[in-house]
Amino acid sequence: MASSSDSTIMTSKVVSPASEDKAIRIERANEYPHEVWFFLACLIALVAVFRLLSFVCSKMFTRNSLSSQDSEKGASHSKAVVNIRNLPLALINLYRVVAFRFTLDFGSYSLNLAEVVLTMMYMAALFTWTFINTTNVSGGKFDVSYWSNRAGVLIASQIPLITALGTRNNIISFITGVSYENLNFLHRMAARVVFVLVWAHAGAKIAPGLEATDLKEAWLRCGILAAASLTSLCIISLRPVRARAYEFFFYTHLVLVLLVLVGAYRHTENFSPLVFSYQTYIWPSFIIWGIDRIIRVIRLVAFNHTYFGFDSGAGKALDATTELLTPKCVRLTLKRPPHFKWSPGQVAYLITPGVSSLPFESHPFTIASYDSHMSLKEITSSAASTDSDSNTTPTVSYWKELVFLINVQEGFTKRLADIAARKGSVKVYLDGPYGATHNLNTYDTNVFIAGGTGVSHTLPLLLDTIEGVRSGKSICKRVTFIWCIRDPRNITWISSVLAQALSITPDSLKVAVRIYVTGSSISNSPDVPALGYESPEATPSISSVEVDSSHTPVFEKAQETLPIKNQDNVLVDNPMSLSAFVNLPSVTMRQGRPSLTNLLKEEAEETRGGSMCVAVCGSRSIASAVRKGLQFPVSGPLTVLRGGANVSLHVESFGYA
Ligand SMILES: Cc1cc2nc3c(=O)[nH]c(=O)nc-3n(C[C@H](O)[C@H](O)[C@H](O)COP(=O)(O)OP(=O)(O)OC[C@H]3O[C@@H](n4cnc5c(N)ncnc54)[C@H](O)[C@@H]3O)c2cc1C
Numbered sequence: 001m002a003s004s005s006d007s008t009i010m011t012s013k014v015v016s017p018a019s020e021d022k023a024i025r026i027e028r029a030n031e032y033p034h035e036v037w038f039f040l041a042c043l044i045a046l047v048a049v050f051r052l053l054s055f056v057c058s059k060m061f062t063r064n065s066l067s068s069q070d071s072e073k074g075a076s077h078s079k080a081v082v083n084i085r086n087l088p089l090a091l092i093n094l095y096r097v098v099a100f101r102f103t104l105d106f107g108s109y110s111l112n113l114a115e116v117v118l119t120m121m122y123m124a125a126l127f128t129w130t131f132i133n134t135t136n137v138s139g140g141k142f143d144v145s146y147w148s149n150r151a152g153v154l155i156a157s158q159i160p161l162i163t164a165l166g167t168r169n170n171i172i173s174f175i176t177g178v179s180y181e182n183l184n185f186l187h188r189m190a191a192r193v194v195f196v197l198v199w200a201h202a203g204a205k206i207a208p209g210l211e212a213t214d215l216k217e218a219w220l221r222c223g224i225l226a227a228a229s230l231t232s233l234c235i236i237s238l239r240p241v242r243a244r245a246y247e248f249f250f251y252t253h254l255v256l257v258l259l260v261l262v263g264a265y266r267h268t269e270n271f272s273p274l275v276f277s278y279q280t281y282i283w284p285s286f287i288i289w290g291i292d293r294i295i296r297v298i299r300l301v302a303f304n305h306t307y308f309g310f311d312s313g314a315g316k317a318l319d320a321t322t323e324l325l326t327p328k329c330v331r332l333t334l335k336r337p338p339h340f341k342w343s344p345g346q347v348a349y350l351i352t353p354g355v356s357s358l359p360f361e362s363h364p365f366t367i368a369s370y371d372s373h374m375s376l377k378e379i380t381s382s383a384a385s386t387d388s389d390s391n392t393t394p395t396v397s398y399w400k401e402l403v404f405l406i407n408v409q410e411g412f413t414k415r416l417a418d419i420a421a422r423k424g425s426v427k428v429y430l431d432g433p434y435g436a437t438h439n440l441n442t443y444d445t446n447v448f449i450a451g452g453t454g455v456s457h458t459l460p461l462l463l464d465t466i467e468g469v470r471s472g473k474s475i476c477k478r479v480t481f482i483w484c485i486r487d488p489r490n491i492t493w494i495s496s497v498l499a500q501a502l503s504i505t506p507d508s509l510k511v512a513v514r515i516y517v518t519g520s521s522i523s524n525s526p527d528v529p530a531l532g533y534e535s536p537e538a539t540p541s542i543s544s545v546e547v548d549s550s551h552t553p554v555f556e557k558a559q560e561t562l563p564i565k566n567q568d569n570v571l572v573d574n575p576m577s578l579s580a581f582v583n584l585p586s587v588t589m590r591q592g593r594p595s596l597t598n599l600l601k602e603e604a605e606e607t608r609g610g611s612m613c614v615a616v617c618g619s620r621s622i623a624s625a626v627r628k629g630l631q632f633p634v635s636g637p638l639t640v641l642r643g644g645a646n647v648s649l650h651v652e653s654f655g656y657a
């Protein structure tokens with residue numbers, strides 16, 4: 001809240017200390033935001049370079065190391081000699097472990113070290129540039145007139161950054177390759193740091209006392225409006241609010257952001273230094289926001305144009321079908337719109353006016369299917385597809401159409417489940433795809449780990465790997481697909497597609513599917529006798545029993561007894577299909593949670609001398625268990641120097657807010 005007279009540099013030859021102070025203040029208030037931006041631009045460039053270097057080195061050195069280590073295969077890490085040529089790879093692994101796999105937990109918040117360091121650096125940068133060089137010409141230190149207005153200018157300068165970090169289509173994501181969901185953390189973090197600065201700026205003005213007449217000034221009232229709106233924004237963006245009342249958060253956020261921007265624009269209008277108007281920091285946010293919306297609208301129209309056409313028949317054919325697979329899971333299958341392409345693990349927002357209760361409501365879901373280049377004949381020309389049990393249409397749709405596995409919650413998803421119970425169809429507009437893409441073709445081993453509906457992320461990665469090996473693009477030799485579920489009935493979500501995928505897997509690729517059923521109370525469910533699930537009494541230890549799929553009592557009985565529809569009117573896969581699936585040699589089932597640390601250690605040892613990619617999607621708990629499993633010594637520098645696996649980790653875990 002600089003006074004308007006601050007903007008005029010005195011030109012008198014005899015310069016008083018007060019006017020000298022003013023000239024210095026203005027010069028620094030103009031200059032420092034540019035320096036902050038230079039610093040941030042370097043940081044963004046550094047992240048981009050790091051990611052690129054990590055990718056390139058990983059590819060180069062893994063190949064080198066693979067050839068040099070082949071002869072050492074079978075030797076244990078502790079005995080293997082240190083190979084100095086692996087040093088770059090060891091350093092990259094050290095950086096990955098330290099930056100991304102160690103976390104600091106504060107209540108329900110969990111930040112990895114990279115996020116902590118970025119937050120600290122951002123905070124340090126803004127506060128340093130606010131409070132340095134605040135000694136006035138008379139020697140008074142921390143002169144409030146030096147830093148309070150400068151804080152205001154620095155706040156304004158950060159608004160475009162915060163806006164960009166919060167949009168789905170943004171340039172920072174494009175440059176750094178960091179997905180917009182991950183940048184969303186930085187969006188909130190930057191807004192919270194700026195919030196503190198806003199109160200430093202406002203507090204410096206309020207502390208000496210505001211006159212009632214001051215409030216008659218429109219620019220001041222607008223500043224207060226912007227500060228109050230930002231404060232409310234920071235409160236409603238806290239996780240408990242977002243988790244409990246997402247729609248409330250969403251609409252309030254929209255209104256409050258508008259108030260912040262309009263308030264800040266009018267507030268800064270009052271200050272026009274000779275060379276630069278501070279409003280120049282505010283209006284780009286409208287453009288950044290507008291570009292994001294325009295891209296979204298263009299995509300919406302491009303991918304859903306048949307809905308907007310005159311041929312109502314064609315539009316209807318695009319309606320999504322819904323099935324209630326289990327009481328807590330809806331499968332939504334949508335004919336792939338022309339030109340819609342996606343990569344494994346990407347997300348699409350579903351806009352479903354017939355199901356939503358509010359306008360502009362859109363919900364993100366991971367695309368559980370794979371954008372395959374194989375022909376229908378190639379996908380189905382396998383032994384599995386000739387079985388009488390194969391349910392060809394839903395299975396093939398996992399390679400050709402858009403499939404979503406939707407966990408039933410309380411709002412939109414519950415209404416969708418009601419429609420799915422009637423096998424209804426719904427009109428869906430697609431916005432997407434969003435999210436980072438992963439190239440898994442260059443890893444020797446891929447390990448995919450999912451909890452519950454997190455399998456929507458790992459299933460397309462598995463299909464991608466199989467197709468990559470079939471087409472000769474992927475060097476992968478081993479895939480381990482780990483899936484933790486509470487209810488054994490959940491296997492029916494993907495059993496057919498997994499069976500089909502295994503049947504077209506080339507011999508050169510070894511695939512192991514390991515399913516862990518963790519629900520202990522499930523035996524009391526009315527459906528369980530039909531599944532033949534053993535009662536806890538019959539099961540010695542619920543946490544450790546391993547079930548060999550070829551003699552699976554749980555599922556043998558299911559062959560004869562599993563109904564097509566159970567008493568909840570829930571659709572279940574054909575019983576033959578389920579039993580055929582659990583009897584496949586590549587499939588094992590266990591009860592209880594897996595020890596992810598041991599599993600990952602074993603996988604890394606098997607991949608010795610090669611590269612291993614681990615992708616995990618599920619709750620925060622499962623993601624954090626995988627992070628822990630891939631710290632030291634599994635992915636430590638010494639292990640890599642001795643020829644251990646070069647391990648990359650991708651984590652997708654958004655919880656529900
Ligand atoms: C990137 C991403 C990918 C996801 N992929 C899947 C998936 O493949 N399968 C799946 O079942 N779920 C997925 N989810 C979660 C899914 O978006 C929410 O469960 C769904 O939007 C809840 O809708 P609801 O109205 O029934 O929720 P409510 O019962 O109202 O709330 C349940 C939870 O969902 C959150 N939520 C509600 N609306 C939204 C929204 N529009 N955007 C984000 N969160 C919301 C709430 O904060 C709350 O924590 C994903 C979420 C994200 C962020």
Ligand SMILES: NC(=O)c1ccc[n+]([C@@H]2O[C@H](COP(=O)([O-])OP(=O)(O)OC[C@H]3O[C@@H](n4cnc5c(N)ncnc54)[C@H](OP(=O)(O)O)[C@@H]3O)[C@@H](O)[C@H]2O)c1
Binds near residue numbers: 452
């Ligand atoms: N793209 C995405 O980011 C995306 C997509 C889909 C889903 N998701 C997320 O995935 C989660 C899935 O929720 P859900 O309700 O479908 O599944 P769920 O019912 O919560 O089941 C999760 C399974 O994982 C197991 N598990 C949890 N922590 C574990 C650990 N540390 N080690 C081993 N196993 C563990 C659970 O075992 P217990 O029974 O012992 O707890 C349970 O069997 C949600 O948080 C959702 O937001 C994210």
